[in-house]
Amino acid sequence: MSASRAETCVVACAEAWRGDGEVLASPMGLIPSLGARLARLTFSPDLLLTDGEAMLVRPDGTVEGWLPYRRHLALVTGGRRHVMMGASQLDRYGNQNISCVGDWARPTRQLLGVRGAPVNTLNNPTSYWVPRHSPRVFTERVDMVCGVGNDRVPPGAVRFHRLRRVVSDLGVFDFATPDRSLRLASLHPGVTVERVREATGFALTIPDDVPRTREPTAAELTLIREVLDPDGARDREVTA
C-alpha cells in the first residue's frame, strides 16, 4: 500500500501532537482534524478531542466533557491545548495572518478576522497547516499579525509561547535555528528541495541533509481510509 500525499500530510499533522499528553488537540481544517484523531487512536491516546461544537468526545463520539466557547478560552490561557491553525500568510518567524490581505484600513481581501490567534499564540502551543505551499502564503511580511511569531513575543509570555511546527503539502517545518526562524525539517515523498525553495517567499534554512517525512504505517493507512475518512475528502484538500 503506498500512501497519497494527503495521507502523508495527515500523519505529519498527527506527529505534531506526539508526546503532548492530556491536552486538547484543536485542529482547524480537514487534514489537521484527521491527524488529531489519528494521533488519538494511535500514539497519543490521552489527547482530548472536541466534536467541533461544545462537547469533548472520544473518537467513537462518546461525550466525555463540556467545552463551550468561554471554557475553551479558559483552556487556551491554561495552556492545556495544542492548536493547529490555518494561515493565509506566514513569515519566517511564524507570524501568521488570517485577518485580511492588503492594507488593514482598506483590505484588498477581507478574510476571517484575527479570531483567537493572538490569545492562542501567547498561551498554548501552536502549529500551522498550509494546504497549498506558495510564495503568497510563505511571505516575507504578513499584512496583519494575528498569530504572534518568535520575533514579537512579549517578555511575559515567553514561557508560554511555543510555535511547534508548520506542515504544508510539501514538507514539515520547525523553528530549530539560532534566531528561531523557519527551517525545513522534512520533505514529503516526491518533493524536492528546489520546489520548496521556489514556493517559499523568503530564505528558508535548509539543512544539508533533509530527511523524508515519515510515511504512514499500514495500520495508520487502514485507519485513515476505513475509519477516519472513508469518503476520501483528504484527497480534495491535498491533490498532489
Added chain:
Amino acid sequence: MTPDEAVARLRSGMTVGIGGWGSRRKPMALVRALLRSTITDLTVISYGGPDIGHLVAAGRVRRLVTAFATLDSIPLEPHFRAARERGALELTELDEAMVMWGLYAAAHRMPFLPVRAGLGSGVMDVNPALRTVRSPYEDGEEFVAAPALRMDAALVHVNRADRLGNGQYLGPDPYFDDLFCRAADAAYVSCERLVETAELTKDAAPQTLLVQRHHVTGVVEAPDGAHFTSCDPDHGRDEAFQKLYATTPWPEFAGRFLSGGDESAYQAAVRAWREGRR
C-alpha cells in the same frame, strides 16, 4: 412585545451588543426589525455572523467591534467582506478573548480587565487607543487592559423565556449571551417559545436558565427568530437558505425577504421560497 416594539426602544448612534456566535443562535428577528426601522449609525459588538452581514449591507453600522465575522459552514461573511473591501466600515478588531474580557469588565462595572492576548500582534497596531497594564505583584508582567464593552442595548435569542425575562438555552453552548445582557443598560430577549415560569424547569435543569429577568428589559416571542442561523435543539442552521443569502446580491435578497412589514412577512417569504424549491 413584538420585534418591532423592542427595536422602537433603540435610537440611532447607540452601541448595541448582539449575542450568539458566528451563524449560531443569532437574534435575527430583532436584526430584521432593526432593518425595518430607520435606526442607523450604530456601534455593534458581536462575535460576528449574518447579523453583521445584514446590518452592514443595509448601511446601519458606523463601527463594528469584533474578532471575526463568519457563517461557519461558509467561512467568510460576504457582506462584511464587501463592506471592508470598499472601506465602508470602521472596525475595532479585537481578539476573541479580549472581547470576552471586555464583556466581563462591563458586566462587573470595571473599566478594563487584564488579558494575556494582543501584545505582539497587529491588534495593538490597528487599535492605537488600547493601553497596557503591569502586574503590581512580583512577576511584573505586562498585559493588555481590555476595555469594558459597555453597551446601550443587547439583543439575544434563546430557546425559551417567560414573560418576566427569564431566558433559557437548551442547546450545547451558552455563548456569551448572559454577559451581553449584563453588560448592557437594556436587554431584549427573543425566544423560540414563550412559556409559563414553572414550565422552564419542568423538564430542564436549572443551569439552563441563562438570562435573568433583572437584566432583561423586554421579551419577544419569535418562533424561528434565529433563522437562518442554528438554534439547537429547536432547529439546526438552514444551510440551503444560508447559501442563498451568501450568493444573492443584497438588494435582491432584501427585496425578496426583508421588505415585508413584519417578522411574519419574512417567515412567509421563507416558506414560499421553500415551497418553490420542492
